Amino acid sequence: MKLARLGDIVQKVRSKNAGPFWLTIDIFCGDSDVYDQVVNTLSTRQVAQVFDVATQEIKRFDIADLNVVKFSLPRPFIQGARMDRDIHGASWAALLAESELSP
Amino acid sequence: MVRVLVPSGALGLNYDAVALQRGIAAKPDIIAIDGGSTDSGPAYLGRGMSKYARSSTKVEWAGLMQARADAGCPLVIGTAGTCGADSAVDWMLDITREIAAEQGRPVKVAVLRSSQHPAEMAQAFTQGRVTPLPNAPDVDAALIESCSNIVALAGAEQITEALNTGADIIIAGRTTDTAIIAALPLQRGCHAGGAWHGAKIGECGALCATNPQSGVILIDFDAEGFTVTPLADGAKATPHTVSAHMLYENSDPFILHEPGGYLDVSKAKYQPLNDTSVRVTGSEWVPSERYTVKLEGARGAGFQTVTMALLRDERYVQNAQIWADDIVGKCSAKVVDRLHLKSDAFSIEIRLLGHSASFGMLETKQITPTEICAMGIVTAKSEGLSQEIAKLLNPYLLHHPLTQEEEVPTFAFLFSPPEMPRGEVFEFTLNHVLQLENPMDAFTLEVHEIG
Numbered sequence: 001m002k003l004a005r006l007g008d009i010v011q012k013v014r015s016k017n018a019g020p021f022w023l024t025i026d027i028f029c030g031d032s033d034v035y036d037q038v039v040n041t042l043s044t045r046q047v048a049q050v051f052d053v054a055t056q057e058i059k060r061f062d063i064a065d066l067n068v069v070k071f072s073l074p075r076p077f078i079q080g081a082r083m084d085r086d087i088h089g090a091s092w093a094a095l096l097a098e099s100e101l102s103p
Numbered sequence: 104m105v106r107v108l109v110p111s112g113a114l115g116l117n118y119d120a121v122a123l124q125r126g127i128a129a130k131p132d133i134i135a136i137d138g139g140s141t142d143s144g145p146a147y148l149g150r151g152m153s154k155y156a157r158s159s160t161k162v163e164w165a166g167l168m169q170a171r172a173d174a175g176c177p178l179v180i181g182t183a184g185t186c187g188a189d190s191a192v193d194w195m196l197d198i199t200r201e202i203a204a205e206q207g208r209p210v211k212v213a214v215l216r217s218s219q220h221p222a223e224m225a226q227a228f229t230q231g232r233v234t235p236l237p238n239a240p241d242v243d244a245a246l247i248e249s250c251s252n253i254v255a256l257a258g259a260e261q262i263t264e265a266l267n268t269g270a271d272i273i274i275a276g277r278t279t280d281t282a283i284i285a286a287l288p289l290q291r292g293c294h295a296g297g298a299w300h301g302a303k304i305g306e307c308g309a310l311c312a313t314n315p316q317s318g319v320i321l322i323d324f325d326a327e328g329f330t331v332t333p334l335a336d337g338a339k340a341t342p343h344t345v346s347a348h349m350l351y352e353n354s355d356p357f358i359l360h361e362p363g364g365y366l367d368v369s370k371a372k373y374q375p376l377n378d379t380s381v382r383v384t385g386s387e388w389v390p391s392e393r394y395t396v397k398l399e400g401a402r403g404a405g406f407q408t409v410t411m412a413l414l415r416d417e418r419y420v421q422n423a424q425i426w427a428d429d430i431v432g433k434c435s436a437k438v439v440d441r442l443h444l445k446s447d448a449f450s451i452e453i454r455l456l457g458h459s460a461s462f463g464m465l466e467t468k469q470i471t472p473t474e475i476c477a478m479g480i481v482t483a484k485s486e487g488l489s490q491e492i493a494k495l496l497n498p499y500l501l502h503h504p505l506t507q508e509e510e511v512p513t514f515a516f517l518f519s520p521p522e523m524p525r526g527e528v529f530e531f532t533l534n535h536v537l538q539l540e541n542p543m544d545a546f547t548l549e550v551h552e553i554g
Contacts, residue, residue, distance in 0.1 A: 018351075018353055019354070020534070021238045022354045026350045028334060028347075051465065052465055059355065061355075063356065066346060066347055068347070068350065074238040076465070079145070080144035080146070080529070083406075083452075086461065087143065087144045088143075091461050092462075
């Protein structure tokens with residue numbers, strides 16, 4: 001069975017700097033059914049693996065009122081540092097949107 | 104009640120002129136606009152310059168200076184000139200002088216400066232008055248002293264001091280995005296949680312509403328909370344658009360740290376008042392025991408030269424990573440040999456645009472595109488050295504074969520010469536706070552009568 005990709009079932013996944021040292025990723029699920037599905041199938045550990053950071057470094061917020069799941073994590077590289085690839089942090093969302101959810 | 108008119112998320116992003124007129128007609132107590140942030144990277148703070156074009160800034164600022172005169176209220180800009188360093192504040196003051204003369208209207212301008220002396224900050228660090236925030240880079244006194252610019256983020260207290268001068272216009276150096284909006288409501292005794300929360304919701308202009316590009320919003324602050332109203336045609340605020348804005352560029356959607364305390368919105372209630380306005384109550388302000396301000400610093404990180412080649416041959420496209428890794432290894436050895444440099448005195452990187460340039464090792468998609476741009480990025484201590492190394496890289500980008508046996512390949516170049524100097528590059532160095540006895544200790548205020 002082909003697994004669902006996160007980006008295919010939710011309204012939008014966006015990422016952005018939260019200052020030069022943190023990246024924040026907002027998953028707008030759209031409705032409570034999809035929200036429940038994301039909360040139950042997207043583990044913090046999986047997000048940590050996608051971005052290659054330690055699970056305990058990730059802050060997670062499940063916001064039922066908005067049908068949003070939010071993750072904040074230390075930036076893979078400090079914003080604008082020599083190895084940074086994305087000054088605004090906006091493209092990192094694609095990596096998470098393309099990752100598959102467990103059945 | 105205090106009425107704050109926010110024309111746009113930032114000066115330079117433009118605003119809806121019709122909506123601005125509506126805002127003036129609504130008789131605001133103050134017009135507040137943000138002038139920058141760190142979001143565009145370390146070069147602006149490092150160089151002490153603005154991101155936006157002077158021409159664009161001048162046209163928009165002239166419109167706001169006219170709006171201020173029409174509304175008969177103060178106008179305040181925070182984080183002037185993108186980074187808020189003294190040189191960017193002076194740039195903004197210079198533009199303001201020009202406009203005041205052109206409009207033939209004398210104005211009293213208060214300038215709040217936020218730049219810090221690197222040597223004094225290094226000393227404060229040694230004394231334990233500069234402490235790290237989560238995920239702060241490792242720093243020592245020497246590194247702090249090597250910053251080209253350090254700014255402290257002013258809060259509501261310093262903006263209030265500037266307002267107390269009775270100035271028509273306040274040009275503030277680095278401030279928190281919220282301070283310029285929250286200051287007057289706080290000074291006049293509005294609900295503190297509501298003041299900070301409304302300021303956070305309003306700091307990006309109409310991003311908290313539908314039709315986010317329109318910019319202009321009005322925020323009414325009172326004893327219990329605040330009401331936000333977008334002013335452009337078709338722009339509507341809903342409890343969803345307003346509460347969702349707490350997520351934006353914020354690592355914690357419920358807590359916002361500010362000088363002197365933090366905002367907690369976990370118990371906030373969002374109610375639609377009508378078709379376009381949203382009323383918010385229940386936000387809490389929690390004062391801190393110590394008064395601290397956040398510091399931002401940037402320092403030179405070498406000089407860069409960029410060069411690029413296009414790979415179109417299918418076998419080279421398929422093996423681009425192997426090809427690039429081989430070039431970096433061989434060229435780096437040649438630099439050490441020919442220039443007698445240590446291997447950590449320079450860096451050569453090849454990013455494969457169209458292949459893995461966005462995510463590097465984290466890229467999960469393994470497909471073969473039609474073509475790849477190999478971008479060589481050379482960083483070294485001086486402009487001349489970075490160009491010299493880029494010239495050593497040139498023959499590899501032009502002719503490097505995958506194997507010794509094959510005929511020498513030639514790759515497409517876009518420019519002659521191919522080396523593009525980027526000048527000095529910068530890096531952010533501080534994610535720290537500075538402890539202050541008195542909020543004005545790290546800031547200065549001056550008043551100019553101009554025009």
